Every structure is written in structure tokens, then in C-alpha cells.
Amino acid sequence: MPRGQRVYCSKRARKRGCGRTFGIYLCTVLPRHGVDAPALSRLLAGLLGGLPLKRAAESLRTPFALETFYRLRKRLRLRTDALRVLLVRATGPPPPCQSTDPLLHTLAHLRAAFRADVPGGEPSGLCAWFQSHFQRPFLG
Numbered sequence: 001m002p003r004g005q006r007v008y009c010s011k012r013a014r015k016r017g018c019g020r021t022f023g024i025y026l027c028t029v030l031p032r033h034g035v036d037a038p039a040l041s042r043l044l045a046g047l048l049g050g051l052p053l054k055r056a057a058e059s060l061r062t063p064f065a066l067e068t069f070y071r072l073r074k075r076l077r078l079r080t081d082a083l084r085v086l087l088v089r090a091t092g093p094p095p096p097c098q099s100t101d102p103l104l105h106t107l108a109h110l111r112a113a114f115r116a117d118v119p120g121g122e123p124s125g126l127c128a129w130f131q132s133h134f135q136r137p138f139l140g
Contacts, residue, residue: 027132030139035064035072037127037138043069045123048107072139073103079140080106086134087113 005024011017028037039060046056057069080102087094087109094109114121114129121129127138 025131025137027128030127031137033072033139035062035068037131038124040072040138041124041126041128043072044107044110044126047073048104048111075139077103082140083110086136090134091116 006021007024008021009017009019011019023031025031030037030040039062042060043053043056046059047053049056051059053069053073054066057066083106084094087106091109091113094105095112097105097108099105099108110126110130111123114126117133118125118129130136130138
């Protein structure tokens with residue numbers, strides 16, 4: 001599966017490049033992670049639907065161990081502050097949420113921003129939309 005491409009900014013032959021290489025990732029790829037963006041989006045949709053993490057992860061039917069999804073949730077919890085800042089700047093204050101969990105508040109805000117930008121969009125495109133819209137990796 002192609003994950004992206006390395007690009008070399010050439011400064012040979014009097015070109016005005018920087019001489020460095022950098023990566024360009026597809027929006028469905030989570031850089032430095034084995035799980036792809038559509039699978040993580042389906043997991044997050046399950047969490048927003050009120051499923052426990054174990055049941056949401058098992059419903060994906062992926063070859064990854066359950067511990068993988070616990071680690072991803074922990075990483076996402078550590079990243080909620082950066083996600084919230086980006087979402088508030090782009091879409092304004094978050095919608096009201098019933099849960100007391102800050103992660104679920106952030107995910108509800110992300111889903112509201114996604115629905116406003118892509119009406120009728122498939123929930124499995126949530127993480128890919130974020131990466132394409134903000135040009136930043138979803139999990140940092």
C-alpha cells in the first residue's frame with residue numbers, strides 16, 4: 001500500500017532549492033502508525049456512539065491487537081489540546097456535549113466541523129478530512 005512519497009528539493013544546476021528531503025503523505029495515512037485513517041475514524045465513530053473501546057475495536061475486524069487501540073486512544077488524549085485549538089480557530093466554539101470526557105467533547109467538535117464542511121460525508125473520512133483540511137497529522 002503506498003503511504004506517500006519522499007521529495008527532494010534540488011539545488012543543483014543553479015536551482016533555488018533548499019537541498020532537503022521531505023515527506024508527502026496521503027490523507028488516508030496516519031504518519032508513523034500502522035492503522036490507517038479510515039479505520040481510526042470508524043473507531044472514533046464507535047466511541048462517539050457510546051461503545052466501549054474494546055467493542056468498537058473488535059467491530060473493526062482489523063489484524064491489530066486490542067492494545068494498539070488503547071495506545072491510540074492514549075495518544076489522542078494527549079493531543080486533544082492541540083486538536084481543540086485548531087478546531088476552535090477554524091469553526092468557532094464546540095457544540096454542547098452530554099459527556100464529561102474531554103476526548104469525547106473534542107471528537108464531537110471534530111464531527112461537527114466535518115459535517116459542516118462535508119455535508120453527508122462518510123464518517124470513515126473524519127481523520128482523512130482533518131489531515132487534508134489542516135495539513136497536519138491527526139495524531140501528531
